[in-house]
Amino acid sequence: MPPMLSNVLEEKARRDADLLAQIGGTPLVSLPRLARGLPAGVGLLAKAEHLNPGGSVKDRAALSMILDGERTGRLTPDKIILDATSGNTGIAYAMIGAARGYHVALCLPRNANFERKRTLRVYGAELIETDPREGADGSQRHAHRLAAAEPGKYFHPNQYDNPANWRAHYEGTGAEIWEQTGGRVTHFLAGVGTSGTFTGTVRRLREFNPGLRAVLMQPDSPLHGLEGMRHVETSIVPRIFDPALADETVTVSTEGAQETARRLAREEGLFVGVSSGANVLAALRYAQTLPPGSLVVTVLCDGGDRYLSEDFWGDI
Numbered sequence: 001m002p003p004m005l006s007n008v009l010e011e012k013a014r015r016d017a018d019l020l021a022q023i024g025g026t027p028l029v030s031l032p033r034l035a036r037g038l039p040a041g042v043g044l045l046a047k048a049e050h051l052n053p054g055g056s057v058k059d060r061a062a063l064s065m066i067l068d069g070e071r072t073g074r075l076t077p078d079k080i081i082l083d084a085t086s087g088n089t090g091i092a093y094a095m096i097g098a099a100r101g102y103h104v105a106l107c108l109p110r111n112a113n114f115e116r117k118r119t120l121r122v123y124g125a126e127l128i129e130t131d132p133r134e135g136a137d138g139s140q141r142h143a144h145r146l147a148a149a150e151p152g153k154y155f156h157p158n159q160y161d162n163p164a165n166w167r168a169h170y171e172g173t174g175a176e177i178w179e180q181t182g183g184r185v186t187h188f189l190a191g192v193g194t195s196g197t198f199t200g201t202v203r204r205l206r207e208f209n210p211g212l213r214a215v216l217m218q219p220d221s222p223l224h225g226l227e228g229m230r231h232v233e234t235s236i237v238p239r240i241f242d243p244a245l246a247d248e249t250v251t252v253s254t255e256g257a258q259e260t261a262r263r264l265a266r267e268e269g270l271f272v273g274v275s276s277g278a279n280v281l282a283a284l285r286y287a288q289t290l291p292p293g294s295l296v297v298t299v300l301c302d303g304g305d306r307y308l309s310e311d312f313w314g315d316i
Helices: 003-017 058-072 088-100 114-122 132-149 163-180 196-208 254-268 274-287
Strands: 028-030 043-048 080-084 104-109 126-130 187-191 213-219 248-252 295-300
Touching: 043 163, 043 274, 058 088, 058 163, 080 088, 080 132, 088 104, 088 114, 104 114, 104 132, 114 126, 126 132, 163 196, 187 196, 187 274, 196 213, 213 274, 248 274, 254 274, 274 295
Parallel strands: 043 295, 080 104, 104 126, 187 213, 187 295, 213 248
Antiparallel strands: 028 043
């Protein structure tokens, strides 16, 4: 074998064996049973982000922010990665931190569910629990205070305000959707947590197709059970969120999202979480209003195993 070809194959084998190289490149899946009532000529596909190695769409942003910290010199081997999380980004930080040799400390509400806390501890993360009455916003404020008090100790990516968050989706998710649909996508629908997925994906898709319609999904009430999703009007708005990107907003109830998560498991074989159910429910309703030739793409944010202790699954 020629030496040059041998080197190429060795490099490919090294990349294939690298855990972090598996982040991204997730498939688009159809929902033939749930979508069978859509108007003729209208399609719906979902980006299966729960198949990332850390189990959620947040793997992309966490890796992007950590690599950006390393490139800029803000993250050095002696620093602790510190951020606020509702769970998924924290799990991604903890997984990547373990793979790259960093200690990770995470601020999250005390009432975050059992599965997420246990997963974080399995990866070796330090949990800093905050007042559940203050929700995710309280965790954000506490992480800011800790980082400001000891800047030499912590690398604080601040996922809510960090442009490397949305760039992960600009460079990855949006480009993948365009390629996977052969440029046929006409509508993109997603909810907002940090807003990185929505912001980055829409910006990239709009470069390919300026006429793309962007639809924002959000809970129908400030008091909701869609973990990781933000009711924009009543919570701290991430600096990376650009509301001008959204052409329309669709709201869903917690109960509707939970029922759709159950249906995704039992009718489509997709064991995903409640935010995924919310996105799919909103996309199904929205797609009912569209003309032939429309193709809606939404996101399956995370796996359902992170919600197994929740009662909405029923008797299992």
